[in-house]
Amino acid sequence: MSSETGEDRTLRVKDVRKAWPRADGGRRVVLDAVSFELEAGGTLCVVGGSGSGKTTLLHILSGITAPDAGSVSLGREDLTAMSESGRDRFRARHIGYMFQTFNLVGMLSAVENVALPLVFGGASPSAAKHRAGVLLERLSMSDRADQRPAALSVGEQQRVALARAVVADPWLILADEPTASLDPRNAADALALLESEATRTGASLVIVTHDPAVRGRYARHLVIGDGS
Amino acid sequence: MSFFALVMRSLAARKTSTLLTALGAALGVALVAAVTVLGREVETSYRNSGSGFPMILGPKGSPMQLVLNTVYHLDKSPGLMPFRAYEEMRDARWVRLAVPYAVGDSFRGFRVVGTTDAIFNERFTPLPKQPLKLAVGRAFKHDPNFFAHIVDDLRKKAAATSRPSGAKDDGHDHHHHHDDMPAEAVVGATVAKELGLSIGAKIEPTHGVEGGKDHKHEHLWTLTGILAPTGTAIDRLVFINIESFFAIDEHQGGAILPESGDVGVSAVIVYPVAATQRAIMMPRLNKRSDIQAVSPSETIRNLLDIVGNVDKVLLLEAALAVVVAILGTAVAIYNLMNERLREIAILRAVGARRGQVLGLVVGESVVVALMGTAVGLLLGRLLIFGIADHVAKTAGFVPDAFAPVIISLGDTLPGLPFEVVAVLAVAVVAALAGLLPAVKAYRTQVARHLSPPT
Ligand SMILES: Nc1ncnc2c1ncn2[C@@H]1O[C@H](COP(=O)(O)OP(=O)(O)OP(=O)(O)O)[C@@H](O)[C@H]1O
Ligand SMILES: [Mg+2]
Numbered sequence: 105m106s107s108e109t110g111e112d113r114t115l116r117v118k119d120v121r122k123a124w125p126r127a128d129g130g131r132r133v134v135l136d137a138v139s140f141e142l143e144a145g146g147t148l149c150v151v152g153g154s155g156s157g158k159t160t161l162l163h164i165l166s167g168i169t170a171p172d173a174g175s176v177s178l179g180r181e182d183l184t185a186m187s188e189s190g191r192d193r194f195r196a197r198h199i200g201y202m203f204q205t206f207n208l209v210g211m212l213s214a215v216e217n218v219a220l221p222l223v224f225g226g227a228s229p230s231a232a233k234h235r236a237g238v239l240l241e242r243l244s245m246s247d248r249a250d251q252r253p254a255a256l257s258v259g260e261q262q263r264v265a266l267a268r269a270v271v272a273d274p275w276l277i278l279a280d281e282p283t284a285s286l287d288p289r290n291a292a293d294a295l296a297l298l299e300s301e302a303t304r305t306g307a308s309l310v311i312v313t314h315d316p317a318v319r320g321r322y323a324r325h326l327v328i329g330d331g332s
Numbered sequence: 333m334s335f336f337a338l339v340m341r342s343l344a345a346r347k348t349s350t351l352l353t354a355l356g357a358a359l360g361v362a363l364v365a366a367v368t369v370l371g372r373e374v375e376t377s378y379r380n381s382g383s384g385f386p387m388i389l390g391p392k393g394s395p396m397q398l399v400l401n402t403v404y405h406l407d408k409s410p411g412l413m414p415f416r417a418y419e420e421m422r423d424a425r426w427v428r429l430a431v432p433y434a435v436g437d438s439f440r441g442f443r444v445v446g447t448t449d450a451i452f453n454e455r456f457t458p459l460p461k462q463p464l465k466l467a468v469g470r471a472f473k474h475d476p477n478f479f480a481h482i483v484d485d486l487r488k489k490a491a492a493t494s495r496p497s498g499a500k501d502d503g504h505d506h507h508h509h510h511d512d513m514p515a516e517a518v519v520g521a522t523v524a525k526e527l528g529l530s531i532g533a534k535i536e537p538t539h540g541v542e543g544g545k546d547h548k549h550e551h552l553w554t555l556t557g558i559l560a561p562t563g564t565a566i567d568r569l570v571f572i573n574i575e576s577f578f579a580i581d582e583h584q585g586g587a588i589l590p591e592s593g594d595v596g597v598s599a600v601i602v603y604p605v606a607a608t609q610r611a612i613m614m615p616r617l618n619k620r621s622d623i624q625a626v627s628p629s630e631t632i633r634n635l636l637d638i639v640g641n642v643d644k645v646l647l648l649e650a651a652l653a654v655v656v657a658i659l660g661t662a663v664a665i666y667n668l669m670n671e672r673l674r675e676i677a678i679l680r681a682v683g684a685r686r687g688q689v690l691g692l693v694v695g696e697s698v699v700v701a702l703m704g705t706a707v708g709l710l711l712g713r714l715l716i717f718g719i720a721d722h723v724a725k726t727a728g729f730v731p732d733a734f735a736p737v738i739i740s741l742g743d744t745l746p747g748l749p750f751e752v753v754a755v756l757a758v759a760v761v762a763a764l765a766g767l768l769p770a771v772k773a774y775r776t777q778v779a780r781h782l783s784p785p786t
């Protein structure tokens with residue numbers, strides 16, 4: 105774990121603003137001067153009502169969307185100062201993203217989905233598949249590894265999405281409503297897995313939710329919008 | 333899973349579209365391959381004819397017809413030339429070898445040529461530096477003295493019939509010669525194979541090259557030898573000794589030419605001692621009123637200049653068909669792009685760079701086109717293989733469907749096999765065409781397409 109070697113992996117978000125254009129031609133401010141710091145290995149729970157800008161924030165943290173103002177940096181790397189391809193590369197290497205809707209690639213098997221970040225990161229095909237397989241095994245998914253997402257249960261898809269987010273040993277894991285489509289028991293299991301993977305890899309974790317039960321699990325919260 | 337596997341997975345997910353567009357490319361490429369290979373084979377065959385048949389003498393008339401009939405055994409014989417001209421060539425010092433051809437008969441659909449044993453001479457080379465070889469048996473017997481005798485008889489007969497009195501003297505003396513005359517045949521490889529002939533078989537030519545209904549001669553020829561395959565029109569010929577040909581009364585070959593009063597022969601293939609002799613003698617021979625001398629390579633060159641243009645137009649059309657097919661592939665990928673924007677956004681979000689997404693889509697276009705190309709190249713060759721028999725019958729040469737075709741890339745670069753050129757060209761065109769959908773993928777706004785459409 106390189107965080108223990110003293111390398112700075114702190115997530116620093118300063119005065120991030122984002123407004124989206126509205127249909128009537130005006131602009132709707134979604135994120136208004138959001139600031140926080142998350143130390144390496146820490147967990148932050150982002151809460152807020154529907155449409156409050158939670159997903160937008162995760163997109164900005166991962167470099168998918170550029171903020172209108174403010175800065176995002178991970179360790180010594182300033183994402184907001186990077187070019188788009190620089191952000192792409194940084195995301196591939198250091199950020200794992202679990203989408204609100206899993207976003208698994210339908211034409212690929214579970215293990216191939218998990219291997220994707222490694223493949224794009226330049227790993228050899230066999231090494232990528234091997235690592236993906238090992239990870240799925242740890243998540244008790246080895247017998248489902250060759251199935252397409254459509255053949256998997258929601259809980260299984262969820263675990264594949266989790267595996268894909270952590271496979272490249274990211275510094276930061278972003279999880280957007282990881283429990284939204286799960287029943288309470290499965291939700292708890294999923295969060296436990298996510299936490300243990302984050303702990304294992306030493307990654308910081310940002311979890312977005314509007315589920316009070318999830319919210320209650322974590323000590324640190326960031327409330328977005330009116331917090332409803 | 334490799335990058336390439338990802339391309340293949342993506343294509344497999346759109347199987348129907350992939351197969352259809354690949355098929356389009358395959359058909360276009362097959363056409364290009366067939367036209368190219370056949371064009372090359374035509375050229376090779378015609379180039380070979382230049383060295384195999386340096387000069388042909390025949391009656392005045394169309395040089396093309398003389399060449400087509402003598403070298404390719406197509407078309408009708410342009411007529412007869414005086415036999416005296418053959419004797420002249422045979423005895424001339426500048427001539428190394430003279431081969432007379434007497435044509436006009438056929439045997440079960442294959443043309444019969446009456447000739448001397450000169451065809452077995454090592455200088456008679458229908459293919460460069462390759463004299464005729466017997467696969468089995470021996471050459472037919474040719475008796476020059478006996479032949480001279482028959483020609484003599486025919487000439488005397490001609491002189492007698494042209495006398496005003498028309499007295500029919502000593503006409504009977506000649507026939508006893510004919511009875512003990514050897515009547516032997518050697519056939520080309522295709523003739524033997526198609527008719528299932530073996531040594532000792534009886535050959536019964538009929539008059540007229542179309543064969544069939546014409547009445548049969550009373551005579552039977554004995555098969556003494558079968559030639560090794562040459563890939564030329566010779567494979568489809570029946571050679572018989574010329575004296576036996578002339579001995580039959582109703583033969584054109586034995587016919588008397590009214591103008592010269594001489595016996596007629598269809599053509600004479602002349603091998604000059606040196607190329608310079610040919611250059612000197614050709615114009616001289618052509619000044620004569622009784623014969624013409626043609627150089628097959630020149631005549632064929634003229635023909636190829638015409639055919640060659642047709643060839644180029646065809647090739648251009650075929651190449652256009654390939655380009656259109658590849659563009660079709662790109663458009664098909666483009667049209668499916670809208671459905672794929674989310675997938676591409678996902679790939680980007682999990683670490684694919686813009687360039688990688690671009691490469692992925694370009695890769696799809698190239699792979700589809702190359703799949704089509706692989707099939708098309710094979711298909712084109714098989715097409716030529718399939719029509720080889722037909723070409724042999726109608727064009728007088730056997731195309732080698734699997735002969736390597738080297739494409740010259742200018743004077744300074746080494747030539748490349750046609751297949752390599754085709755693959756490279758298709759890959760480049762497909763990559764360029766693939767940029768159309770690829771740029772759309774490249775420009776995909778990740779954030780906008782990440783969530784399912786609401
Ligand atoms: N690319 C975009 N262009 C324009 N408007 C956008 C875009 N992305 C998000 N928005 C708008 O920004 C607001 C915040 O959206 P966002 O997805 O961040 O909310 P959220 O908190 O994740 O909501 P939910 O809980 O429903 O997932 C919404 O009103 C949304 O319509
Ligand atoms: Mg959201």
